[in-house]
Amino acid sequence: MNASELRDLSVDELRKRLEEEQESLANLRFRLATSQLESPLKVRLVRRDIARIMTVLQEKKLNTKTANAEVKTT
Numbered sequence: 787m788n789a790s791e792l793r794d795l796s797v798d799e800l801r802k803r804l805e806e807e808q809e810s811l812a813n814l815r816f817r818l819a820t821s822q823l824e825s826p827l828k829v830r831l832v833r834r835d836i837a838r839i840m841t842v843l844q845e846k847k848l849n850t851k852t853a854n855a856e857v858k859t860t
Contacts, residue, residue, distance in 0.1 A: 787835065787838070788838075789838050789841070789842060792838060792839060792842045793842055793845075795842075797843065797846055800839055800842060800843050800846075801843070803839055804836065804839045804840065804843070807832055807835050807836045807839065808836060810832050811829065811832045811833060811836065814828055814829050814832060815829065
C-alpha cells in the first residue's frame with residue numbers, strides 16, 4: 787500500500803493496520819529463521835510498509851498539534 791492510500795485512513799485504522807503488519811513481520815521472521823520462507827524479499831517489503839504507516843501516523847499527529855496551536859493563538 788502506498789502512502790497516499792494510507793493518508794486516507796483514520797488514525798484508528800492506521801493503528802490496526804500497524805499491528806497487523808507487525809504480526810506479519812514476526813511471522814515472516816520466524817519462517818525465515820526456520821527456512822520455510824520462499825522469498826526473503828517479503829520481510830523487506832513488510833518492514834517498509836510498517837515504516838510508511840508510522841510516518842503517516844506521525845504526520846497526522848503533527849498536523850493535529852499544529853492545528854491545536856493555531857486555534858490557541860487566535
